[in-house]
Amino acid sequence: MTAVLKVDCVGATFGSLRAVRDVTLQAHAGERLIILGTNGAGKSTLFNLIAGDILPTYGSIEWRGQPIQKLSAHERTRLGISRSYQTSRVLHGLSVADNMYLAVQGVHAGRFSWRVPGADHPWRKKADDTLSRIGLRDVGDELASNLSHGEQRQLEIAMALASDPYMLLLDEPAAGLSPSERPGLVALLRGLSRDVTMIMIEHDMDVALQVADRVLVMHEGEIMFEGTPEETAASPLVRSLYLGSSGDVDAA
Ligand SMILES: Nc1ncnc2c1ncn2[C@@H]1O[C@H](COP(=O)(O)OP(=O)(O)OP(=O)(O)O)[C@@H](O)[C@H]1O
Structure with a gap:
């Protein structure tokens, strides 16, 4: 090993x-x-x-x-090397998909933009793919605050996976x-x-x-x-x- x-x-x-x-x-x-x-x-x-x-x-x-x-x-x-924290970093006022998108965007430091990306933007696609991998794609449009506690922990793991x-x-x-x-x-x-x-x-x-x-x-x-x-x-x-x-x- x-x-x-x-x-x-x-x-x-x-x-x-x-x-x-x-x-x-x-x-x-x-x-x-x-x-x-x-x-x-x-x-x-x-x-x-x-x-x-x-x-x-x-x-x-x-x-x-x-x-x-x-x-x-x-x-x-x-x-x-990627990590999650004991205290949640999920933004409750945003949708699940937008939380995930921000996590992907955060990986590309220095390239922050307030422009709303289209569905075909590579970062949006990456965010959607990661949500699918973690089983949260179906609740992408939900506000993060509406997720169960278990789903919020799932989202944190998905966000930690944003950087591959x-x-x-x-x-x-x-x-x-x-x-x-x-x-x-x-x-x-x-x-x-x-x-x-x-x-x-x-x-x-x-x-x-x-x-x-x-x-x-x-x-x-x-x-x-x-x-x-x-x-x-x-x-x-x-x-x-x-x-x-x-x-x-x-x-x-
Ligand atoms: N930044 C800091 N400044 C001062 N003391 C700290 C700091 N971070 C941790 N400590 C202290 O170091 C010790 C170890 O803390 P740590 O958080 O690593 O333990 P832990 O095993 O993760 O505990 P828990 O399960 O409660 O999270 C504790 O006594 C804590 O108060």
């Missing part, structure tokens, strides 16, 4: 707080890597370091053989979903092309274990466990770190 992402002994410090400590990890081409951990474990900070939203205090990050730890988020997007990334970083895609919406999300994530490597932060153990090839568990800024979904589900360490003393998987 080819390692496309190599994070080597990376740390991020905020004042006296060591939010991420000496983290080393690799992601392989096409892999689904899931990062679990309790609140404040450092998962989002690690994502920000990989995506370029913050720069590491120390350590190196290599993407397809190239050091990227000093590159901006925008430069990393151009190299094929090689690697997708998804920050808690199941957050706020009802139990009945989760199987749809799992099916969507499992159906994404293996041309795209995926790293995902997820609190929901059930969703995480259904999507993951490999699981990392963070605690107090460090990676404390790495294993397959089966090893994760069976691990007493994961139970004590992640699930607390109750050991109740459903409590995740």
